[in-house]
Every structure is written in structure tokens, then in C-alpha cells.
Amino acid sequence: MVEGPRVILEALWSAVDVRWVLVGEDYSAGQPGRAIVSGCAGRGVETGFVRDEDVRDLCTSDAPVPVLACVRPPPLEKRPLERGRYLMAIGVQIPGNLGTLIRSAWGFGLDGVVIGRGTVDPWNAKVVRASAGAVFHVPLIAPGGVGSATVLHADTEGAPVDTVEEASARNWVLVVGNEVRGIPLSEENPGRAISVPQAEGVDSLNVAVAGSILMYVLTRPGRGA
Numbered sequence: 001m002v003e004g005p006r007v008i009l010e011a012l013w014s015a016v017d018v019r020w021v022l023v024g025e026d027y028s029a030g031q032p033g034r035a036i037v038s039g040c041a042g043r044g045v046e047t048g049f050v051r052d053e054d055v056r057d058l059c060t061s062d063a064p065v066p067v068l069a070c071v072r073p074p075p076l077e078k079r080p081l082e083r084g085r086y087l088m089a090i091g092v093q094i095p096g097n098l099g100t101l102i103r104s105a106w107g108f109g110l111d112g113v114v115i116g117r118g119t120v121d122p123w124n125a126k127v128v129r130a131s132a133g134a135v136f137h138v139p140l141i142a143p144g145g146v147g148s149a150t151v152l153h154a155d156t157e158g159a160p161v162d163t164v165e166e167a168s169a170r171n172w173v174l175v176v177g178n179e180v181r182g183i184p185l186s187e188e189n190p191g192r193a194i195s196v197p198q199a200e201g202v203d204s205l206n207v208a209v210a211g212s213i214l215m216y217v218l219t220r221p222g223r224g225a
Contacts, residue, residue: 008069010133013039017071018043021047023047027067073123077142081114081173082147083171084110088113097130098130101208101211102127102140103132106138112140156203166192
């Protein structure tokens, strides 16, 4: 189940299978509601209309907007990570963090996000909301071999990202892990450790913040040319 007008619109604008959308009768009269109804009509998605309060009763978020969609999530893709730029999340268990990382991956033009072992389900409702609909656009990939791509992993003890030669590679996988336990030592090919420079006395950054900054730096124009 998908909640929120922006997220539902992103679902309608993507290739994901939207089964039906339920819209509050009063809400459907306003501009946001009309946009959703129009998007449903454009894709031939079944649309139902009931009282606004009845839609809200079906929602799980705080102060929900009276619109709800049923979406069939696609399975994780299987692809070799040889060409392109990817994020790999291992053990990222907080839904908001994964959703933010997926949103950043979409914003910075990455080719996909690998959902590694121990990571929360990317179709968790909180992940979907935190991604602001990016989860419907970024390829979500099953864990597997890294292939020939350069592996970089976020680590507070790593070298500052701007000083690492490997960070200029054309094809790379950025690995982020659990904020407490980090990336398991058993992971194959952990690659080069990189970090975000921080002020003296700062212990660490939230994984979603650190991962987003690293993605920004790694995708700046001129890198990987």
C-alpha cells in the first residue's frame, strides 16, 4: 500500500504495476486530487471514490492525506555490477535511512541500488515514503558479485573521498553499512575505504547523510571521464 499524493504520482509516472487507487471524494475535487485521478485515467488504473475519512482510516501514516494506492512491487533485478555506478546497502535496517539513500541515488543519477544482506525491505511503507517515490524509478538489485567495478566503502576511518585515486573510476559500487556494526568483515572485496571529512570531535554522520554526500562527490562532473 502506498500513501501520499507525491509518492502515488511517482508510481503512476513509473513502470510499476499500480493495481488501484482510492481517493477521498472531497480530496478529488482539489488540484492534487485531480492530478491523481488524471494520472490513473492516463494509465487505465482503476479508481475508487469514498469519503475522505474512510480513506484516512485505511492509512498508517500520521495525519494522512486521503489517497491510497495498491502497487505490486517488482522483484529485485539480477545484473552484474560491471558497468555503471551503484549503491550497495548492507545491514541498513532503519527504513527512513534506506528511503533517503534510494532518493539520493535517483537524484544523483546512479544506475541502481543493491539491497544487500540484512537490509530492510525496500518496499516497506516507510522506505517508500522516505524515498519520495524514487523507489519506483531506481533499479533495485539483488545482492551478487561485484564484477569488475571498483568497490568503495564508507568508513569513518577511511581516507577523505577527494584524496582517493580509486574514487575517479568510471564504474564503481559504493557500499554503505549499518551505523553501529559497519560493513561485515566477511564481505568479499570490501574495496577502498573512503570517508566524508568532518570537524574535529565529530564521531560520525548518519548513514543516509554520509552516503548521500559521497554519492554527490563521486558523481560530480569530470569524475570517471
